[in-house]
Amino acid sequence: MKILPCNITVDKEGVWHYEGRELIRRDIVEYLLENVVLGKDGKYVIETETGCCELDVADTPFVISRVDRVTRESSGEEQILLSLRHLSSKEVLDPETLHVGAENVLYCRIRRGIFPARFSRPAYYEFAAWVQEDDRTGEFFIELNGKHYPIRGGGPGHAS
Incomplete structure (x- = not known):
């Protein structure tokens, strides 16, 4: 079954557009991001209870807008929290996934x-x-909780 396009594009900075117009309602973009899955062919798909459609993504729909280094009160361990553009929830950085892609852009893996x-x-x-x-x-590398985590280089942003 062929998945039809959504007529939604996401540029490399994480700005969403529908039929060429920027989607400015954060709640709508957040809903769409919460429903993004990877299709079998590696393309980004929005999958909801009413159906699915394929996104046109320049790089990745997930763009980190802010990082905060914090200490967890319960364990005393440091972690780095990632704020993602258009999302109200934060992700904890998995430092083992850090890598530099094309054009010296820094990436990590989330979810x-x-x-x-x-x-x-x-x-x-x-x-x-x-x-x-x-x-x-x-x-x-970065050091977190006394451990060194190298930042791998050379791979494209979609490399694992």
Whole structure:
């Protein structure tokens, strides 16, 4: 069964458009994002109780707009919280999924590793304050809870 297009595009900055007009209602875009799945062919699909349709996505529909490094009161462990454009809920960064894609864009994976998320330029600069370079190897990493997490490089944003 062929999935028809939604006539919705998402640009590389995470701005959503319907038939060329920007979708400005945050609640609608949030609803759509909550219903995004990956199709068998790796394309993004909106799947709701009324049906499904295919998105036209320049990169990924998930764009990180802000990062916050916090300490959990219950365990004392540090974590990095990701605020995603158009979403009210936050994601906890899985630092093992950090990688640099084309054009030196930083990505990680979200929602149990299913989707790539692109760091916006402001979020990238916030995150860069925590990036360190290994003097021996020249590898970039972040340190979280005493553990080093390398930032892999070279792969496209959709690489796993």
